Each structure stands twice: as C-alpha cells, then as structure tokens.
Amino acid sequence: MKKYTFLVFTLLFIVSCVLGMKSGKFLNFSNKKIGFMAENSGVSFIRNKTGNTSTNNSWREALDAPDSSRFTRIILAQGFDEPLGMAILPNNDVLLAERKGSVKIYNRKTKQVKTISNFNVFSGIEDGLLGIAIDPNFSKNRWIYFYYALAGDLSVNRLSRFELLGDALVQNSEKVLLEIPTQRKYCCHSAGYISFDSNGLLYLSTGDNTNAEETEGYTPVDERPGRALADDQATAANTNDLRGKILRIKPLDNGTYAIPQGNLFPPGNPKARPEIYIMGSRNPYRFSIDRKNSYLYWGDVGPDTKVMGDEGELMSYDEINQARKPGFYGWPYFLGNNQAFPKYDFETKTLGPKKNPANPVNDSPNNTGERVLPPAQAAMIWYGKKSSKNFPLLGNGGASAMVGPVYYTDLFPNAPYKLPSYYNGKLFIYEWIRGWIMAVSLDKNGNYLSMEPFLEHLKFKAPVDMQFGNDGALYVLEYGTNWFSKNMDAKLVRIEYQEGNRNPVAEIQTDKQYGASPFSVQFSGNKSIDHDREDKLFYIWNIDNKEFKGAIVNYTFTKVGAHTVALTVTDNKGGRGMASTQVFAGNTPPDVQIETSSNRSFYWDNSLLDYNVLVKDKEESAINPERIKVTFGYLPRGKDVAVILTQNQDAGNFNYLKGQQLTATLDCKSCHSVDRASVGPTYLAISERYSGKQGALTYLADKIIQGGSGVWGERAMIPHPELPKSDAEEIVNYIFSLTDKSGGKRKLKDEIVLKDHIGKGIEGLYLLNATYTDQGANGIEPLQSRDYITLRNPFVQAEDFDEGNVRLGTITTDFLTYATSINHNSFIRFNSIDLRNVRQLKYRVRAQSGGVIEVHHGNKNGPLISSIKIPSRIAGSQAHWTEIIADLKETRGVQDLYFVFTDESGKKNLFDIDWIYFGNTTL
Incomplete structure (x- = not known):
C-alpha cells in the first residue's frame, strides 16, 4: 500500500509541475517547507539559512542558485585613505577618488596603484573629493567628471569635467559645469555620487547639508530666527535649492549642460530649479540607474529619532528607493512607507500636526521655493535599527543603506566573469555598516518581490561603491574600519564568477611584514586552494615590477616605503586567481x-x-x-x-x-x-x-x-x-x-x-x-x-594534548574524559612546556595490561627525562584509578614534551590516563 501511495504522490507532483509551468502555480504543500508554490500567492517560499522566509519569482530560480565556490574574491589593492568612489575604465583599469583629494589609478596589467592627481579640497565635516565618473564616450573624448568641495573661503561644491591623457589627469583642462552653494558650519550630509544613464544623462546626488546634530530627537525643521541652517525645509524640501536632491542634466561638449525633458520642474520657473529630478532626500549617498528602463535606485541614509512609527518601531529608517519618474520622496516630513513625522516646535518644545503625504506644503520661513510640493512617494524598502518586520533579512544595528547596479546578463555577452543568469534583472543593494550585500528580485513591472543574501560567506569592511566592469566582474570598493582615517583594510576587490573549471583561490603568506631596509622576506602561496582538487597550480609573483615563479619566493627590498606584492595562481585548465599584500621596508618592529x-x-x-x-x-x-x-x-x-x-x-x-x-x-x-x-x-x-x-x-x-x-x-x-x-x-x-x-x-x-x-x-x-x-x-x-x-594550572588533563595517537574515553556520569586505547609506542605531546623547578610528575592512571610511561624532551626520541612503570591489573579484579608519582630530571628551556607509552610484550590497552600533575619543588 505504501508503495502505491508513493507512486500516486509522485505522479501528482509531476502533473502539478507541468501545470505549474503553464499557470505559474504549484500544488500547495506549504507545510513541508520544501519550496512548493503557495497557491494563493503566486510566489514560492524558500527557507534560507538565517531562518527567514524569502520569496522568489520562479521554482527554477530556487534550483539554480549558484555555488558560492564559483565566486573568486580578488584583492586588487589595499591601504587607501578614505576611498569614496571609483570609475572603471573600458580596459578595466580603475580610477579611485579619496576624500582628502587624491586620485589614484589601479593598473590591471602591472597590478600597481599610483597617484595621478591631487585636488585641493575642503575636507571638513563630510566634504572632500566625493564623486567620480567617466563619460559614456570616454574611449573617444577621454573625459572624467568629478564632484568636490572647493578649498578656500568660497563654500561651494563643484561638478567639473577633466581630460585624462594616458594615466595623467590634466588639471588645466577643467570645465566647471555646476557649482552648488553649501554651508560649512554644521555637519552633515554631502552625498556627491555621480553616474550616467544609457542615454548619456548625468545624475548627481547631493545631501541636505543641514545641521543634523541639534534635532532633539525629531527632524531638522527649526524655524526659529537665525536657525535656517538647521531647517531641512530650506534644502531638501525646497524646490529652489539643489541640496537634498538627485539632479539630472545633459552635459554638452563645450563644458556646459542642458536640461533634459522629464525632470521634476520645467525651465523658466523662478521658484524651482530645473536640474532637480528627485527631491526630499536626506543623504542619498549611493544610487544607480537601470541601464534598460532608466529606473533610478538609491539608498537614503536615515536619521536617529525618538518618534514612534506606525508599526511600533522608531522612525529611524534607512531607505532603498525606486523612481520610475521624477518626484518628491518625503524628507523631512515623511519616511519609510510615507509614515509622517509630527511637526516639532523647537521654541515651545511641543508637537504639532503631521503633514499629508498626498498634499505636502512647505510653509517654512526659510523656504525660497514653491509652497505646495509634489505628492510624497514611499520607499521600496525601509528598515530601522531593530530587526525589520517587513524585511527581516536586513538584520539590526547601525545602518547606512547603499544601492548598487541592476544586473543584466545580456549586457555582458562575451565577458569572462559575468554572473549567472540566475541574477538577471536583480538589483544589488548593500550596507556600509552591516557589511552585507543583497540581491533584490523585481517582477516584470519593476515591483519588489524578494531579496536574498549575496556572497554571505564573505565579510566586507564598509563597502562604499559597487560597479560591474566590462569583464563582467563585480568591483567592490571598501572604505575600511575607521572613519576619517587611512585604513589598511580599505581595499579594491574584484568578484569573479567562473562556470566550468573553477578559479584557484590565491592566498599569500609572509614570514614578516615590516623590517629595516634592506628587508628580506619570504613569500609563500602554498595556502592557495583550488576547489577542483585534481587541478595543478602554477604561481607567478609580481614584486617591484619583477616577475618570479614558484610557490615560494624570497626577495630583498632595498628601497624604503610600502611595497605591493601580487600573486597570480593559475591552474592547468586556464583558471586564475589573484591576491595582493603589502610589506613595509624602513621600520623594524621593536x-x-x-x-x-x-x-x-x-x-x-x-x-x-x-x-x-x-x-x-x-x-x-x-x-x-x-x-x-x-x-x-x-x-x-x-x-x-x-x-x-x-x-x-x-x-x-x-x-x-x-x-x-x-x-x-x-x-x-x-x-x-x-x-x-x-x-x-x-x-x-x-x-x-x-x-x-x-x-x-x-x-x-x-x-x-x-x-x-x-x-x-x-x-x-x-x-x-x-x-x-x-x-x-x-x-x-x-x-x-x-x-x-x-x-x-x-x-x-x-x-x-x-x-x-x-x-x-x-x-x-x-x-x-x-x-x-x-x-x-x-x-x-x-x-x-x-x-x-x-x-x-599544573593539573594538565591528558585529553588536552596538542598531538597524539590515543583515543579519548568518557564516563558521562562522572563528567570524566581520559586518554585510552594506549598501546606500545602510543604517545601524546604537549607544546612548549617549561620544566624549570619541576622535579616530579604525578599521574592519575587506571591500569589495564600495564606498561611504561616515558617522558622525552624536544621530540619523541629526545632525551629521556622521566620513566615510571605502571603495573598490570590483577586478573579478574576491577580497574581502579590510582595516583602514581615519578621523578623528573632537572631540565631547562621551553620545549615540546612527549609522553611515550611502551611495552615490549606487545600487549594492548596498557592503561588509561586522566591527568598529569607537574610538581614544583621550590615551594
């Protein structure tokens, strides 16, 4: 009977799958947690590793999730000073912008980083060199765009175009497209990301540039006289101000720009800037534009408030937003799914009414723009400091939401490292503080469906930029651990995906990292691995622009300073993995x-x-x-x-x-x-x-x-x-x-x-x-x-040995573990033992057939410093634990200690050992 029941079940399942392919539904076996379609929802539920339930838009997607071992993480360079943005050139060299003004380039051939320019920037508060992007026609015009805070007494942030000749940035080629007046008295929020869409339009994000440190737990809407710099209604909610926005312009060849059709406000309105595409943002730090439909996605870094939201959670939300057309996204009046803040009166310390998201009005005395604003748009994803009820995968704690690109596999037809089609159409979002990356699934209309962790086995140190290169690889720029400082873990990383033969994973070991010049170092690649275990590995090192082969290389550095060492590991099937490290000549560790x-x-x-x-x-x-x-x-x-x-x-x-x-x-x-x-x-x-x-x-x-x-x-x-x-x-x-x-x-x-x-x-x-x-x-x-x-403690448990060939026995009722199955030439070793002033050893043993405990210094055949015979148990008697004392020869120096067990008769199970006590004769 069971046999036929199984056949019927199997047949039903096959039929349901066939019908499901046509109807988009599967039979509802939701109580089994095995990925069947929920009949009333039209989406499947997949139980993930964290225990949260995420949804996917097809059963096939759930089956085709790629093996994480097919992703290779390659550290291209590290040790940057506040890297904020990157621009990947057509040849996959990478330009890097550091906040304090340096522009660097990573050369993919030499695997070296060099500084090609230094901007004179104001780097106080959160300002500095903030954004970098290449022109869509870079291969022909060699134009690079930067957004930076101009040094000096003039408080402006500037969007400029420069020419890159070879790997040299021509400073006198600057064409200033746009300058945005700012205030530099109070912190915070500069944003400053730059990117182009597929139509050649340039987008620039700007922070609200408002006093964020005196909000008293509410939003910065301080309308008291002399407090305009603490009123976000003067910037983010002001149609006549370019801060707290995402701007969209059309750069022209002469270094100016035009206003494209379809922005939020048409030209000619004296109370509304036509450059505005999105307004009502607090700190739209990172964004991306979908290369197929031009949908705009951005992460807006949220506030810390004491206002309780609609779902019983503090309204300290970070947001992931989607804009299919221009609009107002709520700040400082609304957050999340258009939850409204009460109007806080900083003079009377009282709460007033909330605004209507369908008809928001900015009647602040500091507003220089339109009074009536466009309807507020809700966020696509929002989450606070506690675990989100709506998006539990995002975790809890501090937050700084970021947005990466939408991936399309057909945009990389011949790219060697493109992601699998499983990720086609997914949006990548990431978190500066929490360090995760998520792949967000959207339906055919662009609506949110689900999210899932991406590369969750890897840890990222404050990811600050994420882009795809022409090679299909995902490039990730990591800011590093400490804010406002140079970090050794600030790095440029390339994530490569490989079908078929998997790439080796390169790893570099050094015997030392710092030393006086001349500085001799041994490098080893022997810890490199290949998940295809039958592959043969080959090692090529690049040190001071010299090439060396072999798993181990010795090299002497004669020039003081930091030196980058790169290792490329290839296999016999064409797979390749890379790693790099830095060594420093000129300072010897004390x-x-x-x-x-x-x-x-x-x-x-x-x-x-x-x-x-x-x-x-x-x-x-x-x-x-x-x-x-x-x-x-x-x-x-x-x-x-x-x-x-x-x-x-x-x-x-x-x-x-x-x-x-x-x-x-x-x-x-x-x-x-x-x-x-x-x-x-x-x-x-x-x-x-x-x-x-x-x-x-x-x-x-x-x-x-x-x-x-x-x-x-x-x-x-x-x-x-x-x-x-x-x-x-x-x-x-x-x-x-x-x-x-x-x-x-x-x-x-x-x-x-x-x-x-x-x-x-x-x-x-x-x-x-x-x-x-x-x-x-x-x-x-x-x-x-x-x-x-x-x-x-001198009582050393026998089971705590560092190496040995005995087994462990247990007596659970006595909470006892001991060494057993001790035969002739069995041993246990304890590392780095100092026997100074130790003259006796006491053992707790249980005799079996009997034998000898020998103690050797340094190695298994080293000097014999103690020996004691353990008598055999009398036949027919019960084995009992006994304490036995052995003398120890005077021994100096820290050495490994070997306890070797012998019995020439060849008997088995000589005795058991519970502990060893090292006795001090000086007491």
Whole structure:
C-alpha cells in the first residue's frame, strides 16, 4: 500500500509541475517547507539559512542558485585613505577618488596603484573629493567628471569635467559645469555620487547639508530666527535649492549642460530649479540607474529619532528607493512607507500636526521655493535599527543603506566573469555598516518581490561603491574600519564568477611584514586552494615590477616605503586567481622580551613570578618607557587569553574581557575606537570624562541601550534596545578600565605572588603581557610588538594534548574524559612546556595490561627525562584509578614534551590516563 501511495504522490507532483509551468502555480504543500508554490500567492517560499522566509519569482530560480565556490574574491589593492568612489575604465583599469583629494589609478596589467592627481579640497565635516565618473564616450573624448568641495573661503561644491591623457589627469583642462552653494558650519550630509544613464544623462546626488546634530530627537525643521541652517525645509524640501536632491542634466561638449525633458520642474520657473529630478532626500549617498528602463535606485541614509512609527518601531529608517519618474520622496516630513513625522516646535518644545503625504506644503520661513510640493512617494524598502518586520533579512544595528547596479546578463555577452543568469534583472543593494550585500528580485513591472543574501560567506569592511566592469566582474570598493582615517583594510576587490573549471583561490603568506631596509622576506602561496582538487597550480609573483615563479619566493627590498606584492595562481585548465599584500621596508618592529627566573608554563599556590621587561628598537636610540605597557591578570576562563592576544589589548584590566569582546562584535566599532578619532568620541575620552563618577555606570549603560545625543555634540548615538543591561554594563566597565591606573598596569620590573587563582578551579590562566609601540620611521607607521607569559594550572588533563595517537574515553556520569586505547609506542605531546623547578610528575592512571610511561624532551626520541612503570591489573579484579608519582630530571628551556607509552610484550590497552600533575619543588 505504501508503495502505491508513493507512486500516486509522485505522479501528482509531476502533473502539478507541468501545470505549474503553464499557470505559474504549484500544488500547495506549504507545510513541508520544501519550496512548493503557495497557491494563493503566486510566489514560492524558500527557507534560507538565517531562518527567514524569502520569496522568489520562479521554482527554477530556487534550483539554480549558484555555488558560492564559483565566486573568486580578488584583492586588487589595499591601504587607501578614505576611498569614496571609483570609475572603471573600458580596459578595466580603475580610477579611485579619496576624500582628502587624491586620485589614484589601479593598473590591471602591472597590478600597481599610483597617484595621478591631487585636488585641493575642503575636507571638513563630510566634504572632500566625493564623486567620480567617466563619460559614456570616454574611449573617444577621454573625459572624467568629478564632484568636490572647493578649498578656500568660497563654500561651494563643484561638478567639473577633466581630460585624462594616458594615466595623467590634466588639471588645466577643467570645465566647471555646476557649482552648488553649501554651508560649512554644521555637519552633515554631502552625498556627491555621480553616474550616467544609457542615454548619456548625468545624475548627481547631493545631501541636505543641514545641521543634523541639534534635532532633539525629531527632524531638522527649526524655524526659529537665525536657525535656517538647521531647517531641512530650506534644502531638501525646497524646490529652489539643489541640496537634498538627485539632479539630472545633459552635459554638452563645450563644458556646459542642458536640461533634459522629464525632470521634476520645467525651465523658466523662478521658484524651482530645473536640474532637480528627485527631491526630499536626506543623504542619498549611493544610487544607480537601470541601464534598460532608466529606473533610478538609491539608498537614503536615515536619521536617529525618538518618534514612534506606525508599526511600533522608531522612525529611524534607512531607505532603498525606486523612481520610475521624477518626484518628491518625503524628507523631512515623511519616511519609510510615507509614515509622517509630527511637526516639532523647537521654541515651545511641543508637537504639532503631521503633514499629508498626498498634499505636502512647505510653509517654512526659510523656504525660497514653491509652497505646495509634489505628492510624497514611499520607499521600496525601509528598515530601522531593530530587526525589520517587513524585511527581516536586513538584520539590526547601525545602518547606512547603499544601492548598487541592476544586473543584466545580456549586457555582458562575451565577458569572462559575468554572473549567472540566475541574477538577471536583480538589483544589488548593500550596507556600509552591516557589511552585507543583497540581491533584490523585481517582477516584470519593476515591483519588489524578494531579496536574498549575496556572497554571505564573505565579510566586507564598509563597502562604499559597487560597479560591474566590462569583464563582467563585480568591483567592490571598501572604505575600511575607521572613519576619517587611512585604513589598511580599505581595499579594491574584484568578484569573479567562473562556470566550468573553477578559479584557484590565491592566498599569500609572509614570514614578516615590516623590517629595516634592506628587508628580506619570504613569500609563500602554498595556502592557495583550488576547489577542483585534481587541478595543478602554477604561481607567478609580481614584486617591484619583477616577475618570479614558484610557490615560494624570497626577495630583498632595498628601497624604503610600502611595497605591493601580487600573486597570480593559475591552474592547468586556464583558471586564475589573484591576491595582493603589502610589506613595509624602513621600520623594524621593536624587540620586546620578558625575562624571568620563574617557570613560564605553570603556577602553584603562592608561588612567585619575577619578571623584567626589556625593549630594543633598531630605529630608536632611546626607548620611551611611557610607550611600554605591562599588564597582568588572572583569567578564570583560560581560553579567553586567545581573545586578548588576537585583539592586541595593551591596556585595561583583563577582568573586563567580556566588555571588550562586546565592543568588538557590536556595531560600536563603526563610530568609536580606543584612541583614534572617528565619528564618535574615543573610548579613552569617554573613560576620562566619566570614570569614577557616581551613577556613571548606570547612565552610560542606559545610553548604550536607549541611544541619545547632546554630550559629544548632537550627533545621535545608535540605540541597542535588544542588548541586556548586564552586557551594557560590561561594555562600560571595560571602557572605564582603559584609564584605571590600578587596572592591571604594572612596573617594568616586579615580583608577584600568585594567589588570585586559589579556590577558583583549574581552568584559569595568568597572563603577563608586555607591549611596546615605536614612533614609526622612514614614513612607515608606528609598530607594536609584544612578549607574554601564560601560566596554567599544573593539573594538565591528558585529553588536552596538542598531538597524539590515543583515543579519548568518557564516563558521562562522572563528567570524566581520559586518554585510552594506549598501546606500545602510543604517545601524546604537549607544546612548549617549561620544566624549570619541576622535579616530579604525578599521574592519575587506571591500569589495564600495564606498561611504561616515558617522558622525552624536544621530540619523541629526545632525551629521556622521566620513566615510571605502571603495573598490570590483577586478573579478574576491577580497574581502579590510582595516583602514581615519578621523578623528573632537572631540565631547562621551553620545549615540546612527549609522553611515550611502551611495552615490549606487545600487549594492548596498557592503561588509561586522566591527568598529569607537574610538581614544583621550590615551594
């Protein structure tokens, strides 16, 4: 019976699929979560990895999602200083614009980056060199367009055209198309992206350029006398102002421009600028134009408000917008799906009525344009700081919405790296702060259908621009971790897709990255992989414009400065992967050493740890003791030591490790750092202001959860409503520890009695950590080096070995794990053990057939330093755990320790081992 039921089910499924192809529907088996069509909706539901349900417009799409291993991520260049935009040339060289004014070019053949021009820009607030685009006829006219804040006393942002000859930007070829008056007194929002549509029309986004730091939790509509710079009705909602807009013009060959038909306002109206295509934007930072239908998509970076929206969420929305025609998109009156803000009176601190999105009126005294505005248009996608009910895939936390291109596979007919047809017609959106990329599916009319993560296995560091090159590859520009600074993780990345034979994934390893000139480095490509495992790999290196072959290359740099090293890995089927890294000649990392006469591996009750920190630096004749940081503490969770060492903690108290981890994993790092200026104050500055003050812990913990502004300026702090109060307090305590003079900072030479562990179990570790940061040399940044000592409990669990050929047994009722299946020549190894002052070993063993435990120093056949015979269990008796003591020869130096188990009779199962105790004879 079951057999026939299965056949009937299968037949029904086949019939439904055939009918579904014609009708667009499948049978409704929605309770199975296996991708069947919901009959009443006309769209399929696919359960994704995050547990959210996303929709797709066909069953076939769900089947054809491409394998992520077919995407190769290639780092073309890195270490930029605030890169904001790129322009991909027809030959796939890439022009890059940095905010402080530098224009650079990445040469795809030499794989090198060089500076080709420097603009003299005003780079205060968020201004600077903001936008770059190439002319649609670049191959013939060699024209490049830039949008930048002009340096000097004249507060204007300028759209200009220049000529690029070879790889040289001709500065005196500038043709000024448009200048936009701005204010430079208050922050924020400059936007400044430039792009062309398929008809040769140029689009330019402009921010509202309004005081965003004194909104009191509402919108900037301050109509009080003298407060015009804090009124967005004077810019974004003003038809006679070019700020808070997306403009559309037709550049002419003589360096001027014309107004194309179809903009929001026709020429000739003294109260409306004809350049405006979109108005009512706050900070339309990134946009794109669909190359087939000219639909405009943009991300509008939203505010931080305390106004509750229609769905019970604060109206701190970022938006993804679509415009099929010109229009008004609501700011500062509406946000999201046209949810309205109440009119806030800054004089009386009272709330007035909301405006009508169907008939918005701008009656601010600071408005110089039309009073009656076009109807407000709703966003396509909107999301706040909490997880969105409508778009749950977008996550939570800080936000800066960006928009990339719409992909069409037929626009790249012969491109080697074009995306699969699965992505045809999808819009790519991305997030500066959250770091994700989403592919948005649209129906045949351009309406939103669904979204899905794209390259979710990759992490992007503040993606700031995204474009397709003529080669079909997706180019991503990453701004990097810290705001307003040069970042080593600011990089240009190319994403290549490969059908058939998959590209190798190139990876570079170096034995050192910094050193004095001449500087000898070994480079290895042996960590490169190929997902087609049968392929043979070949390695080509480009170092100082010289070519080398082989997986490993040794090279000596004789010129001081930064050097880019590129590796190309090819396989025997034509696949290719690339990677690059930088090394720096001219500054040697300092040499930090901790000297001690104590044991460097173990602690015992009330034992003494003496130490002396010594520092040398090749480029510094005198060591500055103020730059030496010595910290010491007991970590109840010994495994936390890895977190401290990987995060380079050199100050603060180890007791606040959880708080440090939270600040690293939450979105705090998008606005703050320990000691480098960013959007928000440094943690050190916060600690200096609040540490030791009554009530500060509760006050700051509440502020982390609730958000707020007004202390470090009016820029709002992102709320974290889902963060437990205890975690917020952990963060605050960590911040306070940074300036706590007693918080673990110690003398350069001292003696410490080890007693903090007593009564706290055997899992903890002591960490003595010493770091020194030099002053930099020869243009190379300051470098930090460290030495450290970790001391663990002398009770070492046998199952914690670093290498061995035994098995592990368990007794779950006793919560016991032990080493078992020990035969002749079995062994376990523990790495880097110091036996100074250790004279005895105690074992907890359970005898089986019996044998010998030998201890060898350095390697498995190294010097024998201890031996003990484990007697066999008496036949018929029950095996019991027994403690046995063995003497140990005096041994110095840190070496690997091998416990080798022998029995010449060839018997099996010699004994079991639970733990090993290293006994100190000095106590």
